[in-house]
Amino acid sequence: MLIKRPRYCTILALVISVLFADAVNAQDAASYINPFIGASSSASAAGIYHGLGKTFPGATTPYGMVQLSPNTITGGDNGSGYSYEHKSIEGFAFTQMSGIGWFGDMGNFLVMPAAGPLKTSAGTLEHPDGGYRSAYLKTTEKASAGYYSVLLSDHQIKAEMTAAAHSGILRFTYPKNSRSRIQIDLARRVGGTSTLQSVKVVNANTIEGWMKCTPEGGGWGNGDGQADYTVYFYAQFSKPLKNFGIWSADIKEGQSRKREDIESAAYQSIVASSAVFKGLRDKEGKHLGFYADFETDANEQVLFKSGISYVSIAGAKKNLLAEIKDWNFDAVRQRAVKSWNTALAKVNIAGGTPEQRTVFYTAMYHTMIDPRIVTDVDGQYFGGDQKAHHPASFRKRTIFSGWDVFRSQMPLQTIINPSLVNDVINSLVTLAAEKNKNYLERWELLNAYSGCMFGNPAVSVITDAYAKGIRNFDVAKAYALSVGSVEKFGNGERGFTPGSNSIALTLEYAYAEWCVSRLAAWLKHPADASKYAARSEDYRNIFDPEKGWFRPRNEDGQWAAWPAAGRLTQWYGTFETNPYQQGWFVPHDVEGMAKLMGGKEKTIADLNQLFEKTPDNMMWNDYYNQANEPVHHVPFLYNRLGNPWLTQKWTREICRRAYRNGVEGLVGNEDVGQMSAWYVLAAAGLHPVCPGDTRQEITSPVFNKVTFRLDPLYAPGRTFTIVAKNNSDKNTYIRSARLNGKVYNKCYIDFKDIAAGGVLELTMSPIPNKSWGIK
Incomplete structure (x- = not known):
């Protein structure tokens, strides 16, 4: 029997089909990824020594251990090892860091195809012909989800690479040559050098070994980051090893090997003069490389694949054999793309321009590089106690860029990937036990308690998760470590932190102590709850009523001298900011902050000035500085102050002006997912002001429809969808809203309502509705 549908149902279905006809197919989201977004460290383009996005364009999988990427530079403030404007490539490394702003690390196991006489040093950007690095044709450089390729023009060799979680495979297409080569620089490390290596020929196609990286060899923070790790490898060649050998540089005892040393001409001369041991099958040394020469016909393809591990050679072998059993490069690439489509399907969008969709899914991609897994396929990981561990309940992860990611990256993951949040917390809590510490690390890299940055970001992540x-x-244990953290790094009984970073430290510590007070109350520790709630008010102790703003105090409690430029003075009591930018960081007590600042109207007027004086390109500046994290919550303060239409206005402006589909498409360092996570949340129409508080601010979505797919183990709802009716680049204001069909007049939503699933429907307008969302 034919059942005739009511006419309004037919019309509704037609409207929905038209409205969302441009929805991204969940099986095709990876096609929008542009790994070149942010792939520059150019300080001149950024207008600041920090440079731009500092992402890498190479092949990786979601949160994978391997990032197989081109490297153009070893030293300097080039954390990813790659910058788009460089004109030569020194090789393709199996590990990279993404978007970090300190002297970098990793860039290990550097593989390079070559031809002709063997060269044992890389050469320099200024003089590439002095080493094995090669010029490349920029027009041939291609990067997409899980894939990178380029033509190395010095010897006309095409290089392609793709990755699995713990392994990677490269395909080199050679011209006809009697002496083609694959060579591996085992000492190479971004920001320094590996200090000890070993390599062994196992059989006609296989080598194995390890590279030990210690603070003596620079690396993270040029050694100040205390990174100390060993990368193990198990690698195979598709062509039999017949003419091979090992090179070894004569590194004298006591030779300094920090970043500036290995960059020097004298050190590179030592490397260039390495002894070459043809046919040697096994060696350990301070600066080793391995090479294999072979004849190639025109367009002959030679493949190289390797598994890596931070536990053992046996682990590296298991990883490779589990993931890349044969030489089917294209199959590995297809699996990598599939893994990205599966990961990106956690957020589906409709509407927006093609550029906006590319920016959105590339932003999601950048949030899914770290915190990466470091467990092998058998579940083992290397702990802070220098022992192998086998966790039963979580996957060990590394690269916790705490000061950056507690603001947007980790809150995003609580929605789309809560199991990752558990993994991160478990990783930090167990690391503290393994290293016999009573506090949580702020910026962790491969078990290092680097001490980088400040505040207590892990406490924020734990509180928000709970x-x-x-x-x-x-x-x-997490609570005990949180208490230990704020006692070690806090304002203490004095009620403020003095010195050159007085404003930044006092404000960040006050927020962290608020977090502990929340945990204490939930866990029935009333004395702690009262103690830390009182300390969370310490931000008041550095507010100078005479100046009407936050001001640093000296050791004796006296105000530091007020500079001529006042609160616009960079580094005046702050870190990487000025007081005007840092002073808004009282996320746990916005109402109290506004009272200090002279009331809501005066605070809003000051916020307006902050945004209105921001340069149109939103590059590094003294006003609203999206390039740096301390202001990332600031646009959402308007919601808290009763002017939500201004949150809507400015978040759309930031999305438009600070994020673009281009190499210089990020106005500052990506910072391990934070810069991109801000965009994902804001473009979807949600963002927190205060992690640890379940209130999520509602703002103007960039897209007509955004659907978050929720994890049923953590959220009872299947999906949470935000629909923006009549959305456009002119209709940027919210006129009205409905939540699950009912009129909704709040400019925020509680996390429990997101987890419950449903639909938040926003009707958009070109004119602000100043009566919506202010109750």
């Missing part, structure tokens, strides 16, 4: 019901970790 508030949202993400609790598959040892809560008692």
